[in-house]
């Protein structure tokens with residue numbers, strides 16, 4: 001199962017719960033990139049810019065999709081890449097969604113996220129306007145997370161994909 005959705009929606013939290021319930025491994029392409037590059041994502045953005053990060057991310061996603069069988073969380077912007085969207089067509093993809101007020105509560109829209117560093121609420125809205133249709137395009141199922149606990153979100157994702165627990 002592949003999880004997509006905006007920063008702070010709960011991909012890591014819910015992804016770990018889902019992996020546990022399905023009895024499979026959990027992997028996260030942001031973590032893969034940090035491990036491979038030995039620096040933070042914010043540092044990659046500052047040192048080399050977003051385009052360079054996207055190129056690294058594209059390779060990380062391809063390799064995780066081919067090398068990992070369990071639950072995989074993608075970085076929030078991974079779906080911007082057309083080839084990545086093509087690869088996702090063959091996967092079970094859950095789009096975890098939330099509204100902007102929930103985003104503020106979840107993340108504090110803090111500085112650890114380089115794309116939200118300045119005027120985060122406005123940035124978040126603009127990112128979602130540009131991306132919502134791409135998340136929907138790749139999704140096998142859309143699972144709203146507003147007002148739900150991580151356990152409830154995990155349960156809804158399993159039901160949406162009609163997956164049985166291990």
Ligand SMILES: Nc1ncnc2c1ncn2[C@@H]1O[C@H](COP(=O)(O)OP(=O)(O)OP(=O)(O)O)[C@@H](O)[C@H]1O
Nearest residue numbers: 006007008009010011012013014106145148149150
């Ligand atoms: N359903 C939920 N209800 C309330 N809070 C949640 C829920 N899911 C996650 N959170 C909280 O929201 C924050 C962001 O969650 P998480 O790190 O799992 O999101 P993410 O999508 O992996 O974000 P990132 O973009 O940083 O990878 C965490 O503090 C987490 O505890």
Ligand SMILES: O=C(O)C1=C[C@@H](O)[C@@H](O)[C@H](O)C1
Nearest residue numbers: 007030041075076077114115
């Ligand atoms: O939404 C985005 O563009 C991003 C989301 C994060 O997961 C990281 O991949 C990075 O901060 C960029």
Ligand SMILES: [Mg+2]
Nearest residue numbers: 011012028073
């Ligand atoms: Mg995460």
